[in-house]
Amino acid sequence: MIDLLSILFLAAGLFFFCTALVGLLRLPDFYCRMHAVGKADTMGMLLVILGLIIHHLGSGITWPKAVVSFKILFIAAFWFLGGPTATHALLRSAFERGQMPWTKDGKAVIEWPEEERK
Amino acid sequence: MGEVFIGAGVFLGGLISAGFYRIIKGPTLFDRIIAVNLVGTMTVVFLLLMGFIYQRVDMFVDISLMYSLLSFIGTLIFAKYLSRGRTE
Numbered sequence: 139m140i141d142l143l144s145i146l147f148l149a150a151g152l153f154f155f156c157t158a159l160v161g162l163l164r165l166p167d168f169y170c171r172m173h174a175v176g177k178a179d180t181m182g183m184l185l186v187i188l189g190l191i192i193h194h195l196g197s198g199i200t201w202p203k204a205v206v207s208f209k210i211l212f213i214a215a216f217w218f219l220g221g222p223t224a225t226h227a228l229l230r231s232a233f234e235r236g237q238m239p240w241t242k243d244g245k246a247v248i249e250w251p252e253e254e255r256k
Numbered sequence: 257m258g259e260v261f262i263g264a265g266v267f268l269g270g271l272i273s274a275g276f277y278r279i280i281k282g283p284t285l286f287d288r289i290i291a292v293n294l295v296g297t298m299t300v301v302f303l304l305l306m307g308f309i310y311q312r313v314d315m316f317v318d319i320s321l322m323y324s325l326l327s328f329i330g331t332l333i334f335a336k337y338l339s340r341g342r343t344e
Binding site for chain 2: 141144145148151152155156158159162163169171172179180182183186187190193194199204206209210212213216217220223224225227230231232235236237241247
């Protein structure tokens with residue numbers, strides 16, 4: 139039962155990673171790729187880590203196992219803070235550099251104020 | 257349960273090597289950086305899976321934690337450095 143639950147979480151996490159990778163490879167623009175990667179990435183990591191913790195604590199909780207599980211959970215908590223921060227900073231720097239969003243006919247939908255960019 | 261971890265590790269290794277396509281052939285610099293970010297996240301999970309395969313989780317979890325910190329700080333440094341367009 140515990141093995142089944144762990145395998146289920148692992149498979150769901152790998153599916154989310156696969157979704158992020160397909161979005162990274164197939165979408166046309168930097169902003170679209172970031173839209174795909176920035177969320178599916180964090181979700182997949184959380185699901186895989188939950189599966190690993192369930193497997194690790196499933197065979198009886200002892201003190202060293204609890205410490206290791208807490209460390210693994212800390213990685214997930216850190217990435218929940220760090221991933222969106224990194225994505226936001228990267229997006230903001232790309233926007234400040236004047237990276238054009240992709241449109242179907244190639245015309246710009248956003249105009250930057252030229253004098254403020256200097 | 258070990259075969260499941262080995263299968264998941266092989267699958268994740270395939271995903272990582274597919275992500276290198278965008279790093280090598282990204283049209284802009286930011287594409288490469290976001291691909292590096294995704295590959296870093298997958299590598300953190302891959303290190304954890306390696307710990308479970310080798311039955312040495314207590315050692316590999318520290319390496320994984322350090323790698324996640326380095327990946328986050330690297331992305332932030334790149335974003336800060338590239339925010340004012342000087343280099344192309």
